[in-house]
Amino acid sequence: MSDSRMGRRDWMKLGGLGGAAAMLASCSQQKKTPGAAGEVNGIIFMVADGMSHGVLTMAENFSKIVHQRETRWWQLIADSSAVRGLMETSSANSFVTDSAAASSAWGGGSKVNNRSINVRPDGTEAEPILRFLKQRGRRTGLVTTATITHATPAGFGAVSEKRDDEHLIAPQYAGVVDILLGGGRRFFDPGKRIDSRDARSVFIKNGYEYIEDRETLLKSKSRKVLGLFSDGHLPFEVDRLNDAALGQTTPSLSEMSEFALNDFLYGNEKFLLQIEGGRVDHGAHSNDAAGLLWDQLAFDDALAKVLEMIDGRDDILVVVTSDHGNANPGLNGTGKEYGNSNDAFKGITRMTSSYERMLGEWNQAKEVSPEFLTDLVQRKLAFKLKPEEAAALFASLTEKPFIEWSNQLHNAHGLLGQFAGNHTGIGWTGTSHTSDPTMISAIGPQAERFSGIVPNHEVHRHFVELLG
Numbered sequence: 001m002s003d004s005r006m007g008r009r010d011w012m013k014l015g016g017l018g019g020a021a022a023m024l025a026s027c028s029q030q031k032k033t034p035g036a037a038g039e040v041n042g043i044i045f046m047v048a049d050g051m052s053h054g055v056l057t058m059a060e061n062f063s064k065i066v067h068q069r070e071t072r073w074w075q076l077i078a079d080s081s082a083v084r085g086l087m088e089t090s091s092a093n094s095f096v097t098d099s100a101a102a103s104s105a106w107g108g109g110s111k112v113n114n115r116s117i118n119v120r121p122d123g124t125e126a127e128p129i130l131r132f133l134k135q136r137g138r139r140t141g142l143v144t145t146a147t148i149t150h151a152t153p154a155g156f157g158a159v160s161e162k163r164d165d166e167h168l169i170a171p172q173y174a175g176v177v178d179i180l181l182g183g184g185r186r187f188f189d190p191g192k193r194i195d196s197r198d199a200r201s202v203f204i205k206n207g208y209e210y211i212e213d214r215e216t217l218l219k220s221k222s223r224k225v226l227g228l229f230s231d232g233h234l235p236f237e238v239d240r241l242n243d244a245a246l247g248q249t250t251p252s253l254s255e256m257s258e259f260a261l262n263d264f265l266y267g268n269e270k271f272l273l274q275i276e277g278g279r280v281d282h283g284a285h286s287n288d289a290a291g292l293l294w295d296q297l298a299f300d301d302a303l304a305k306v307l308e309m310i311d312g313r314d315d316i317l318v319v320v321t322s323d324h325g326n327a328n329p330g331l332n333g334t335g336k337e338y339g340n341s342n343d344a345f346k347g348i349t350r351m352t353s354s355y356e357r358m359l360g361e362w363n364q365a366k367e368v369s370p371e372f373l374t375d376l377v378q379r380k381l382a383f384k385l386k387p388e389e390a391a392a393l394f395a396s397l398t399e400k401p402f403i404e405w406s407n408q409l410h411n412a413h414g415l416l417g418q419f420a421g422n423h424t425g426i427g428w429t430g431t432s433h434t435s436d437p438t439m440i441s442a443i444g445p446q447a448e449r450f451s452g453i454v455p456n457h458e459v460h461r462h463f464v465e466l467l468g
């Protein structure tokens with residue numbers, strides 16, 4: 001075990017002050033610079049998509065309430081052997097990036113316009129990092145809770161003028177990415193693709209095992225896998241946790257990450273694995289606190305699993321970050337001397353559905369009314385809408401006019417976020433991405449490359465230098 005891998009558990013293992021004193025003495029002799037130079041055989045690049053700084057803070061408090069423990073990311077920030085930095089996030093055409101431009105900057109090394117995957121503003125193409133690495137015999141992987149063809153994985157493995165052409169992105173991964181786990185069957189299945197072509201067969205011909213359910217994945221020993229567990233994005237974690245059937249059929253982000261790493265960590269080839277908590281971003285767009293925070297905790301579980309699996313290895317670099325902020329939520333002080341804030345925040349634990357799933361029930365209802373809406377919100381989100389709130393929400397969902405105060409929040413999600421915020425204390429600046437830099441934590445050899453302010457397109461150079 002290198003001293004840079006000495007975690008809390010190792011301290012506990014020593015037992016007693018004598019052991020701790022002996023460890024302290026050995027540390028003082030061997031102490032290295034955090035993330036000192038060393039050979040890198042694998043990089044695990046973890047992205048909590050659309051994670052504003054406030055999400056990290058709220059997830060920390062939420063984890064203490066629901067799991068009675070700190071988040072692993074919080075511990076990593078406090079760990080003196082890890083490096084901290086800020087990711088600069090602008091795209092070629094805006095201070096505010098989307099996920100396509102952000103991931104293209106990381107994966108292709110060029111700033112591109114929003115909505116573009118590795119196509120520069122002048123029309124030339126940037127080579128995605130996983131294509132580059134595959135030509136050099138490296139192992140490559142993409143794991144996400146969004147569709148596997150969504151912008152963040154695509155920026156590492158595909159080129160597309162438009163991010164929404166996911167049916168064109170799908171076949172590009174064949175032979176380029178060894179392990180693909182996430183959602184998005186509708187971009188592979190001939191019965192669901194807009195051109196009726198079978199994109200799965202391209203993979204099967206290339207030696208991939210095609211998997212559609214959790215149980216088969218957990219038993220698989222294949223080294224090339226296309227695992228698609230939903231037609232679209234994987235369900236929000238709050239829905240996976242509150243629906244036994246979904247929990248059975250859909251692997252967690254942690255399980256998918258473990259599957260990929262079980263292969264990569266013990267192989268002889270260098271590797272790059274991207275792991276994305278893709279729905280953190282969707283929870284933020286929807287101003288949905290339960291959707292957002294449970295997905296952030298699922299991402300944190302994946303981080304804990306990754307760090308546990310690389311414990312004792314001094315050749316693996318882990319980088320944890322986000323591509324951009326989104327809606328910048330935060331817990332506001334409420335009540336006398338802010339004495340109501342903790343209880344208000346705990347109200348999120350009583351929410352048993354994402355807005356997405358709840359509004360799915362609304363969409364399927366034969367008859368709807370403000371009263372139906374009030375009952376639905378009470379059952380799923382555990383708070384009572386005021387009559388005027390129910391009326392405004394009803395108008396927004398039935399496309400009738402309602403008073404506009406903020407154009408960012410002038411939609412059903414923005415209204416729900418504000419009404420829920422009257423109970424939870426959580427406020428949101430809008431329903432879209434923000435320009436803020438994002439948090440970076442890095443641990444392992446060469447981690448110091450990710451300290452200070454890192455322009456997003458510089459990440460690509462580090463990948464090339466370390467694994468090329």
Ligand SMILES: [Zn+2]
Pocket residue numbers: 050099281282285326433
């Ligand atoms: Zn987004």
